[in-house]
Amino acid sequence: MQVRFLPSFPPIFFGLGAVGKIGEALATTNITKPLIITDKGLVEYGVLNHLTESIPSNIDFSVFDDIPENPTILGVENSLNAYRENGCNGIIALGGGSVLDSGKALRVITNQDGRLHLYLKDPSKITADVAPYITIPSTAGTGAEITWGGGIHPDVDTPAFGLRSPYLKPDIAICDPEITRTLPPKLTAATGMDAITHCVEGYLSNNHNPISEAVALDGIKRVISYIGRAFRNGDDMEARENMSMAAIQGGIAIEMGLGPIHALSMAFSDAPLHHGTLVTVSMPAVMRFYNGLKGDKLDKVAIAMGLPEGDNSGNRIAEKIEELNFEMSLPSTVRQMGYKKNDLGRMIEDASSSHFNLPAPKKPTKEDYKIIIEEVLG
Numbered sequence: 001m002q003v004r005f006l007p008s009f010p011p012i013f014f015g016l017g018a019v020g021k022i023g024e025a026l027a028t029t030n031i032t033k034p035l036i037i038t039d040k041g042l043v044e045y046g047v048l049n050h051l052t053e054s055i056p057s058n059i060d061f062s063v064f065d066d067i068p069e070n071p072t073i074l075g076v077e078n079s080l081n082a083y084r085e086n087g088c089n090g091i092i093a094l095g096g097g098s099v100l101d102s103g104k105a106l107r108v109i110t111n112q113d114g115r116l117h118l119y120l121k122d123p124s125k126i127t128a129d130v131a132p133y134i135t136i137p138s139t140a141g142t143g144a145e146i147t148w149g150g151g152i153h154p155d156v157d158t159p160a161f162g163l164r165s166p167y168l169k170p171d172i173a174i175c176d177p178e179i180t181r182t183l184p185p186k187l188t189a190a191t192g193m194d195a196i197t198h199c200v201e202g203y204l205s206n207n208h209n210p211i212s213e214a215v216a217l218d219g220i221k222r223v224i225s226y227i228g229r230a231f232r233n234g235d236d237m238e239a240r241e242n243m244s245m246a247a248i249q250g251g252i253a254i255e256m257g258l259g260p261i262h263a264l265s266m267a268f269s270d271a272p273l274h275h276g277t278l279v280t281v282s283m284p285a286v287m288r289f290y291n292g293l294k295g296d297k298l299d300k301v302a303i304a305m306g307l308p309e310g311d312n313s314g315n316r317i318a319e320k321i322e323e324l325n326f327e328m329s330l331p332s333t334v335r336q337m338g339y340k341k342n343d344l345g346r347m348i349e350d351a352s353s354s355h356f357n358l359p360a361p362k363k364p365t366k367e368d369y370k371i372i373i374e375e376v377l378g
């Protein structure tokens with residue numbers, strides 16, 4: 001058996017009340033003057049307060065609450081100013097994927113010379129000299145709280161550059177479902193569906209890793225069992241806790257690689273669309289494209305999703321995802337998300353040239369992508 005790679009992940013404080021471990025996390029990472037980066041919504045909903053109340057009184061922290069909805073170079077550079085002006089020596093990222101990815105970029109440029117562009121173009125330039133970094137996810141889906149990579153947009157409507165390095169692995173993650181309690185139903189649905197795409201694409205990838213594969217199948221089961229409950233009742237902490245776990249499991253699965261669902265997000269990256277919504281809208285077309293895939297992996301995904309054993313697993317998985325999207329009032333096409341552009345040739349090019357295709361068990365040709373994109377676009 002050829003196992004490509006068994007990655008390592010940060011230590012995680014997990015469960016209701018885990019945010020109370022922030023003092024221990026700060027002590028472990030030798031952070032005495034943290035910069036908390038977050039967004040305005042989390043300040044408004046009182047989530048920031050919930051965190052700061054748990055920070056030991058002898059710790060003098062600063063807050064930068066202006067990370068945009070999608071991570072941009074400007075957002076990271078502005079947070080760097082706050083970091084330097086306040087003499088900080090470590091970062092706590094409290095937020096969704098945008099905040100967590102911005103924190104990964106910020107930790108690189110706090111100590112290392114040069115502008116962020118340099119590292120976005122060549123992440124191999126990142127060294128171990130990064131600021132200590134604690135992640136606290138406020139959504140359950142991206143897995144960014146534990147992964148080594150991220151994406152930063154040069155501008156709001158330009159495609160993200162990937163930032164990937166073992167030195168980006170957060171030092172400690174604190175996953176407290178309580179922090180996700182106020183996440184609105186639509187975002188609960190969309191970010192949670194991102195987690196299932198990570199589990200499915202990671203599991204189906206060509207990179208064999210039985211440990212991560214078992215984790216991915218469990219993550220699929222968890223999303224299917226709990227996402228509806230978390231969507232319908234945000235105070236259902238059992239559902240929230242299981243979704244937080246599924247997000248971590250998706251983060252583990254990502255390390256096996258992704259696939260066409262995520263490659264498609266590159267086709268529409270010239271507009272600021274929500275990532276989780278985009279991938280769940282894209283998933284059914286890719287599952288239909290995979291229908292009939294050699295081996296039994298699609299069948300195992302279908303079983304993990306609670307579907308009966310049978311033929312045409314790819315098609316049946318697609319239908320199940322469409323059903324879930326419909327039940328949670330998610331859009332069914334990219335047009336319904338407000339995407340207005342028409343340049344099909346450029347979309348095909350951007351999807352088919354994406355690195356996300358590399359580990360795919362069946363790589364769409366340009367002709368395949370034309371059919372898939374026409375379906376996804378609507």
Ligand SMILES: [Fe+2]
Nearest residue numbers: 194198275279
């Ligand atoms: Fe994703």
